[in-house]
Amino acid sequence: MKKATKKVRSITKKLDAKKIASIKAKLAKVKNPEKKAALKALLKAAKKVAELRKKLFAAPIAKKAAIKAKLEHAKRLLKRKSAKVFKISKRLDAKKIAAIKRKLARAENPEVRAALKAQLKAAKLVAKLRKQLYAAKAGKVAKLKAKLRYAKALSRKAARKVRAAKRNASM
Numbered sequence: 001m002k003k004a005t006k007k008v009r010s011i012t013k014k015l016d017a018k019k020i021a022s023i024k025a026k027l028a029k030v031k032n033p034e035k036k037a038a039l040k041a042l043l044k045a046a047k048k049v050a051e052l053r054k055k056l057f058a059a060p061i062a063k064k065a066a067i068k069a070k071l072e073h074a075k076r077l078l079k080r081k082s083a084k085v086f087k088i089s090k091r092l093d094a095k096k097i098a099a100i101k102r103k104l105a106r107a108e109n110p111e112v113r114a115a116l117k118a119q120l121k122a123a124k125l126v127a128k129l130r131k132q133l134y135a136a137k138a139g140k141v142a143k144l145k146a147k148l149r150y151a152k153a154l155s156r157k158a159a160r161k162v163r164a165a166k167r168n169a170s171m
Helices: 003-029 033-058 061-106 110-135 138-170
Strands: none
Touching: 003 033, 033 061, 061 110, 110 138
């Protein structure tokens, strides 16, 4: 086997493994049953793509065309499943933002209102970054993922502050 082909195969194998591991990590954390089902379907599609790529590298030249066709179909399926997961995430983000807005409209305590405003700002940032990440080119994905992790941490911190402010207000 040529050196270049070996390198491509090794890189592709690592990327597939990384994608599968990423999906598994998300699957372990997710609580929403609809999103969990979508992630399971995405994982299955990603494994199929990885398996077909592996077969393509090992296949004799006569069978490569047939495997390539199957691989293209599997890639399209993977893209559709990925889009479905994004659509669910987008809807869940919108629900979360709407819920925070409703709480903000009802809140009277200034400390609670301030905490809810911070939480709303963080939730909007998460939604915006998720949308950007979905549309991002390959070179910007890592940077956006880091920003998204930071924004999610910010959102969790803001939620904790809201709970603390509500506790203080009730005392």
